[in-house]
Amino acid sequence: xxxxxxxxxxxxxxxxxxxxxxxxxxxxxxxxxxxxxxxxxxxxxxxxxxxxxxxxxxxxxxxxxxxxxxxxxxxxxxxxxxxxxxxxxxxxxxxxxxxxxxxxxxxxxxxxxxxxxxxxxxxxxxxxxxxxxxxxxxxxxxxxxxxxxxxxxxxxxxxxxxxxxxxxxxxxxxxxxxxxxxxxxxxxxxxxxxxxxxxxxxxxxxxxxxxxxxxxxxxxxxxxxxxxxxxxx
Numbered sequence: 001x002x003x004x005x006x007x008x009x010x011x012x013x014x015x016x017x018x019x020x021x022x023x024x025x026x027x028x029x030x031x032x033x034x035x036x037x038x039x040x041x042x043x044x045x046x047x048x049x050x051x052x053x054x055x056x057x058x059x060x061x062x063x064x065x066x067x068x069x070x071x072x073x074x075x076x077x078x079x080x081x082x083x084x085x086x087x088x089x090x091x092x093x094x095x096x097x098x099x100x101x102x103x104x105x106x107x108x109x110x111x112x113x114x115x116x117x118x119x120x121x122x123x124x125x126x127x128x129x130x131x132x133x134x135x136x137x138x139x140x141x142x143x144x145x146x147x148x149x150x151x152x153x154x155x156x157x158x159x160x161x162x163x164x165x166x167x168x169x170x171x172x173x174x175x176x177x178x179x180x181x182x183x184x185x186x187x188x189x190x191x192x193x194x195x196x197x198x199x200x201x202x203x204x205x206x207x208x209x210x211x212x213x214x215x216x217x218x219x220x221x222x223x224x225x226x227x228x229x230x231x232x233x
Contacts, residue, residue, distance in 0.1 A: 019106055040055065156193065200228060
């Protein structure tokens with residue numbers, strides 16, 4: 001979420017699975033938020049089609065039209081900052097936003113934005129609520145890691161491209177939270193990232209091998225949890 005029109009962002013949830021289908025019914029003819037509650041959000045894509053933003057659960061995974069988030073029912077993304085019905089949805093491309101119309105088909109990697117007007121909260125309340133949501137999400141990230149018996153990453157993180165036999169890319173990119181950190185056009189395709197430059201909490205790292213047209217030959221993506229601050233749980 002962003003409180004300054006997209007200049008800076010606060011992480012309060014992550015997508016753990018994109019929608020892999022679009023509901024052919026249940027959405028209105030006009031794109032935008034159809035319904036919003038503490039249990040989830042229904043987004044109309046126009047022409048009667050819809051996708052849903054839902055907390056990840058075994059039941060939600062049965063729905064192919066669900067964009068699943070790694071937070072529970074009633075979390076800040078659905079409750080305090082959930083976009084109300086009628087909110088317009090746009091697709092973000094770089095620093096620009098494009099309106100969604102009846103021909104839009106969602107794809108993995110798309111960034112959808114909702115501009116929400118909060119009249120019941122002051123600016124100070126929004127800042128306090130959002131800071132609290134960030135802390136709660138970060139604490140949940142550490143709790144999930146501990147539950148899996150794993151430890152967070154600190155200091156330097158080394159990323160390398162695991163290329164298939166005979167695979168010869170024109171370039172390899174290394175990204176953190178979908179922003180390119182490094183690009184190499186000769187091997188060995190390996191880079192060290194200073195995690196002290198990242199906020200404590202979870203981050204998506206991705207390695208992509210590209211051909212000469214910049215098309216993706218292969219890619220790998222994983223979630224890493226960073227902890228460098230002593231006060232982090």
